[in-house]
Amino acid sequence: MSGKRLMYKQGNRKKLLFLCIIFIVLIASIIFILSKPSNTTIYVATNGSGDFNCDGRDDQIEINKALAYVAENPKFTTVHLEGPNTYVISDSIYIGNETILEGDSTAVIKLEDKADWPLEKPMITQMDSAGNHDINIKGFEIDGNHDKNNGKSRGKGYHNLIYFLNCENIQVHSVYMHDSHGDGLKVVKCSGVKFYNNRAYKLGHDVLYVIYSSNIEAWNNKITCRTNSGLRIYNTNHVKFYNNKIDSKGEGGAGIEIQKIGQSTAMNDIEIYNNLLYETNAAGIWITGYGQRYSKDSAKDILIHHNKFYKTGTNKGANWAGGIVLNGFQNTVIENNKFDGCYGAAIAHKQVNDEFSAPGSGYTTVVRNNIIINTQSSRAAGEGYAIYNQLKNTHSFILENNCLSGNVGGNYMGANSTSDVKADSELAAKLNTNGSLDKDYFPWNEAMCAGLQMSYEINESVVQTEQEEGFATSFKRVFSEFIRTLKRLFLSLSIQSEKVDNLKIALPLIASD
Structure with missing residues (x-):
């Protein structure tokens, strides 16, 4: 029994x-x-837990295999880089159509030491040389490894972080990019570009550089310039730059640069608003049209409003220092901004050098309802004027109802106004605070609230601290590893059945090259 x-x-x-x-x-x-992310996401790691696994050397190989797999299998949309890991690349990363390349905030794509790359070879670029579409890059860190590649010159086109040509619908956001020799995101002949929520620290050229493109937006970016501009467009139209914070550390050019050459491209739909330009090396905003004669209808109607310019133009040897420096555009409207402590001049018509000579004459700039205070002298840029017109024969200002105080060189040079107001002592005291003005001071109460209302200075150590993985993130990552382990069983079987050529899926505890 x-x-x-x-x-x-x-x-x-x-x-x-x-x-x-x-x-x-x-x-x-x-x-x-x-689980939607698990259904559509391929994971890249360094500890054997990913669908593809890297070993800290030539890591673009595994990342590119993951991106190629997503491109070839429409049911997948995303390649995710796990952190905290550093992915060292010795060649470019290629991304295809309708693809998301994302990562944890502690995932870092880093250029190898002593990279012997040619000019214009980027770290991340498109898969199809003819163009791609619907690309989303987000969430991780890109390290240009400037100091371990110090044999190259900055600003010449070496080691651009991200580059696209003839592409549509590009998003780059929530990325920390730093210490490069070249541009952050450079796009040429593209449309539908969105650049937002990024942090950029000491890149080697422009943070965003847009050439012969259209429908561009950049917002909520924190930028410290080193070699050139924060946001720059060249022969590009339908542009909005807003809610950005841009400064310099004693190097670089303008915070925002608007550039037109010749008659090939219209630039008549550009809006810049609610930005904070802080201690930029040259002008807070530099606008220039030059080259062969073009119709004024193709270079007009830039709208600059509700921005704050604080001590912009710190390089006293730069004649293009100041708040806004411009030439070659018709009917630029500058309104409801606050200029505080700019160097040389708050707003100036200038030709920076012979190359940037505007064709023709009759250009007009409208300046109204701004607060302009505490403009400082600059050896090369001016004696500290509110409004400065160096191009009286070809350019003129229309000045309406601006509020002026404490500009050490005087309020005007080469310009005049019958409606501007000199602040009395009581109003001047209020203007020198970060407070607001009541409705009795309309319209300057709008200018008083211009720009992002906070002190601004990017501190690299703070930025790095923000990259640290918190407990919640760590817990989420550990839990998601369990889910991904289950997913890999299905994915492995799927790949085997599809017989994908030259594609290695690394199973747990196996690291590839």
């Missing part, structure tokens, strides 16, 4: 174990099906 009971109990245990296995598989299947 005892033997039969033992066999009976063992049989029940086997049945129970079998039912438990079925239950676990069923639950895992439900989780797999309902």
Whole structure:
């Protein structure tokens, strides 16, 4: 009897174990099906937990395999770089259509030491040389490794972080990019570009450089310039720059640069608003049209409003220092801005050098309802004027209802106004605070609230601290690894059945090159 009971109990245990296995598989299947990121995401890691696994050398190989797999399999949309890991690349990363390249904030793509790359070879670029579309890059860090590649010159086109040509619908956001020899995001002949929520620290050229493109937006970016501008457009139209914070550390050019050459491209739909330009090396905003004669209808109607310019133009040897320096554009409207402590001049018509000579004459700039205070002298840029017109023969200002105070060189040079107001001592005291003005001071109460209302200075150590992984992120990552382990079983079977050529999926505990 005892033997039969033992066999009976063992049989029940086997049945129970079998039912438990079925239950676990069923639950895992439900989780797999309902978990959208797991259904559509390929993971790259360095500890063997990813679908592709890197070893800290030539890591673009595995990343490119993951991106190629997503491009070839429409049910997948995303390649995710796990952190905290550094992915060292010795060649470019290529991204295709309708693809998201994302990562944890602690995931870093880093250029190798002593990279012997040619000019214009970027770290991240398009898969198809003819153009791609619907690309989204987000969430991780890009390290240009400037100091370990110090044999190259900045601003010449070496080691641009991201580059696209003839592409549509590009998003780059929530990326920390720093210490490069070249541009952050450079696009040529592209449309539908959105650049937002990024942090950029000491890049080697422009943070965003847009050439012969259209429908461009940049917002909520924190930028410290080193070699050239924060945001720059060249022969580009339909542009909005807003809610950005841009400064310099004693190097670089303008905070925002608007550039037109010749008659090939219209630039008549550009809006710049609610930005904070802080201690930029040259002008807060530099606008220039030059080259062969073009119609004024193709270079007009830039709208600059509700921005704050604080001590912009710190380089006293730069004649293009100041708040806004411009030439070659018709009917630029500058309104409801606050200029505080700019160097040389708050707003100036200038030709920076012979190359930037505007064709023709009759250019007009409208300046109204601004607060202009505390403009400082600059050796090369001016004696500290509110409004400065060096191009009286070809350019003129229309000045309306601006509020002026404490401009050490005087309020005007080469310009005049009958409606501007010199602030009395009571109003001047209020203007020198970060407070607001009541409605009795309309319209300057709008200018008083211009720009992002905070002190601004990017501190590299703070930026790095923000990259640290918190407990919640760590817990989420550990939990998601369990889900991904289940997913890899299905993915592995899928790949084997599809017989994808030259594609290695690294299983747990196996690291590839």
